[in-house]
Amino acid sequence: xxxxxxxxxxxxxxxxxxxxxxxxxxxxxxxxxxxxxxxxxxxxxxxxxxxxxxxxxxxxxxxxxxxxxxxxxxxxxxxxxxxxxxxxxxxxxxxxxxxxxxxxxxxxxxxxxxxxxxxxxxxxxxxxxxxxxxxxxxxxxxxxxxxxxxxxxxxxxxxxxxxxxxxxxxxxxxxxxxxxxxxxxxxxxxxxxxxxxxxxxxxxxxxxxxxxxxxxxxxxxxxxxxxxxxxxxxxxxxxxxxxxxxxxxxxxxxxxxxxxxxxxxxxxxxxxxxxxxxxxxxxxxxxxxxxxx
Numbered sequence: 592x593x594x595x596x597x598x599x600x601x602x603x604x605x606x607x608x609x610x611x612x613x614x615x616x617x618x619x620x621x622x623x624x625x626x627x628x629x630x631x632x633x634x635x636x637x638x639x640x641x642x643x644x645x646x647x648x649x650x651x652x653x654x655x656x657x658x659x660x661x662x663x664x665x666x667x668x669x670x671x672x673x674x675x676x677x678x679x680x681x682x683x684x685x686x687x688x689x690x691x692x693x694x695x696x697x698x699x700x701x702x703x704x705x706x707x708x709x710x711x712x713x714x715x716x717x718x719x720x721x722x723x724x725x726x727x728x729x730x731x732x733x734x735x736x737x738x739x740x741x742x743x744x745x746x747x748x749x750x751x752x753x754x755x756x757x758x759x760x761x762x763x764x765x766x767x768x769x770x771x772x773x774x775x776x777x778x779x780x781x782x783x784x785x786x787x788x789x790x791x792x793x794x795x796x797x798x799x800x801x802x803x804x805x806x807x808x809x810x811x812x813x814x815x816x817x818x819x820x821x822x823x824x825x826x827x828x829x830x831x832x833x834x835x836x837x838x839x840x841x842x843x844x845x846x847x848x849x850x851x852x853x854x855x856x857x858x859x860x861x862x863x864x865x866x867x868x869x870x871x872x873x874x875x876x877x878x879x880x881x882x883x884x
Contacts, residue, residue, distance in 0.1 A: 611752055615633070615752065616647060618745075618749075619632070622725075623650075624651075626738060628726060628732065629650065629651045629726055630650050630651070630654055630726035631648070631724070631725055632647060632657075633723050633724075634661075634710075634722050635720060635721040636666070636673070636721050641666045643664050643666060644661065644662045645661035645662065654728055655703070668695050668696075669695060669696050669699065671696075676710070677712075677719050679719070681712070681739075681742075682709070683709045683710075684700070686706065687700045687701060687705050705728055706728060706732075707731045708724065709734060709742070711723050711724075711745070711746040713749055715750050715753070715754050721753075723749055725742070778795060778874050779795050779799055779875040780795070780872070781793070782872050783812075783829065783872075784869070785833060785868060786812075787812045787813065787829055788810050788811065788812055789808050789810065791809070799848070812826070813825045832858045833860055833868055833870075833871060838858065838859040838860075839857075839858045840856070840857045841856050842856075843856065853878045853879045854876060854877055854878065855876045856875045856876075857875075857876075858872070858873045859871065859873075
């Protein structure tokens, strides 16, 4: 078990998050075969909806899959089970048939032909994310101390992977929100690194330069899209912002698309949480009509 655990821990530390689902499925299969159980699975709790859902499942040969039947199961079907997990404690049922016939848990488990069950809560920073469970269908199983210790470590490992996935998904969602804001601002906007290379542009910027795909300008500089004298002027303004670490706003005439237009251009440094300079951002607003009024 120690060798297997070391192997699994190493794989999960290095696995890219986009491949984590496959890795979890492999892990469940390895554990099921090694511990000689019939079904291994993961449930996630949704305490806002007060439900639990089966998210991953491995079944031994000849054992029916239950994952499709175990979605959005009301927590009220097994309140003691949920309460035990919330305290960070395991739920162990050595013999399902020994439970009272009217017991709701027995009524859930018997149709799945489960004889012995054990579930380990997945606790992260005091929050119960769900649990990993192990079913014995063909025979009643007795768990020894080493196996129980292994299951706890396994639950912690899965919990860490789940936490990484949640944080990655939250980051992607945040990036999507910011991208939506970025593209819906009606002015030209851009982000550049400290070398003056474009990191991102919004849709109005792309429209102004007839750029079909953002990738066409990413990694390029103002010298790639403006005449040299105009590019040098903009480059000097970016450098000033990076040197002073202060915002800069100017109103000036810009020759864009063979037309002289007045623009209000705002530039600012981009700093990380440690005040290290990452680059610059800018917004250009066409104020020609205001100037002519």
